[in-house]
Amino acid sequence: MIRSWRAATPPETVERRDSVIALVREGQAALVAAFEALDPAHPFAVREWDRPGGGGGSARVLDGGEVFERGGVNVSVVLGDDLPEEVRRQRELPRGLDFFATGISMVLHPRNPHVPAFHANYRYFEAGKMDDWWFGGGADLTPAYPVEADVRHFHGTLKAFCDRHDIANHAAWKSWCDQYFTVRHRNEMRGVGGIFYDDLHLEQEGGWEAAHALMADGIRTLHDAYLPIVERRRQDPWTERERWWQEIRRGRYAEFNLCYDRGTRFGLQTNGDIEAVLMSLPPMTRWETDAVPEAGTPEAAALRYYQPGDWA
Numbered sequence: 001m002i003r004s005w006r007a008a009t010p011p012e013t014v015e016r017r018d019s020v021i022a023l024v025r026e027g028q029a030a031l032v033a034a035f036e037a038l039d040p041a042h043p044f045a046v047r048e049w050d051r052p053g054g055g056g057g058s059a060r061v062l063d064g065g066e067v068f069e070r071g072g073v074n075v076s077v078v079l080g081d082d083l084p085e086e087v088r089r090q091r092e093l094p095r096g097l098d099f100f101a102t103g104i105s106m107v108l109h110p111r112n113p114h115v116p117a118f119h120a121n122y123r124y125f126e127a128g129k130m131d132d133w134w135f136g137g138g139a140d141l142t143p144a145y146p147v148e149a150d151v152r153h154f155h156g157t158l159k160a161f162c163d164r165h166d167i168a169n170h171a172a173w174k175s176w177c178d179q180y181f182t183v184r185h186r187n188e189m190r191g192v193g194g195i196f197y198d199d200l201h202l203e204q205e206g207g208w209e210a211a212h213a214l215m216a217d218g219i220r221t222l223h224d225a226y227l228p229i230v231e232r233r234r235q236d237p238w239t240e241r242e243r244w245w246q247e248i249r250r251g252r253y254a255e256f257n258l259c260y261d262r263g264t265r266f267g268l269q270t271n272g273d274i275e276a277v278l279m280s281l282p283p284m285t286r287w288e289t290d291a292v293p294e295a296g297t298p299e300a301a302a303l304r305y306y307q308p309g310d311w312a
């Protein structure tokens with residue numbers, strides 16, 4: 001799956017890369033096991049892929065489950081001789097730099113409209129030389145029918161995670177998430193937010209280890225942030241009208257991913273496996289002209305959650 005790069009790479013760099021690769025693979029195995037435990041009759045399928053130019057990945061994908069109508073947990077390890085244009089511009093780097101990137105990305109689209117959709121991503125990049133490295137990550141929740149207790153649980157769990165690390169900044173990362181996961185052409189968030197950070201590079205001694213520890217704890221925290229909400233809502237009864245609203249909100253989700261999501265664009269620009277790149281898209285969506293809910297309905301009540309709020 002991974003092009004042979006170890007022989008020409010300094011031992012310290014090999015050790016660090018292998019450490020992050022092991023971290024995301026372990027996280028994938030643990031999360032898939034936890035998701036499968038909710039619906040044992042529908043296991044995730046394994047999809048291995050190779051990337052032209054170097055690297056590849058392993059996607060664990062589910063279609064047609066009882067709890068998760070569609071889900072995916074993808075691990076990728078990609079490298080090449082020319083850093084993708086969008087990443088280069090974002091960091092104001094010169095052309096022609098080699099790069100290395102690895103990470104874990106997951107999206108869950110539940111069948112029940114009362115169970116929120118969920119997304120998380122943690123990643124590590126190198127560009128040009130070992131000194132130019134950075135970490136990024138975060139998680140966000142997308143309920144069609146937000147319940148305040150669930151929203152507060154999710155945000156509170158992520159704040160507690162940030163509070164465990166001196167290098168984390170919950171207030172800034174929550175605000176960054178609110179801004180990033182906004183469907184700008186509709187002036188609304190795709191969900192209720194979470195945390196998001198990028199370009200995390202620490203100059204001081206031990207900085208790499210601190211950023212790595214943050215990523216490891218962030219992946220572990222996903223269990224506590226999301227799974228209790230699924231357990232509480234998975235048996236809730238639902239109607240065809242609620243299914244209609246879920247598909248309308250899924251349309252907003254698809255709009256964001258195809259128009260604005262950096263991870264989707266990075267996957268397409270680096271010739272990633274198209275099925276793994278687009279695993280984030282929901283299986284069934286809906287677009288209707290002027291799909292504005294009537295005042296006083298649960299759907300109208302949901303709209304206030306799709307603006308930044310203080311939930312922690």
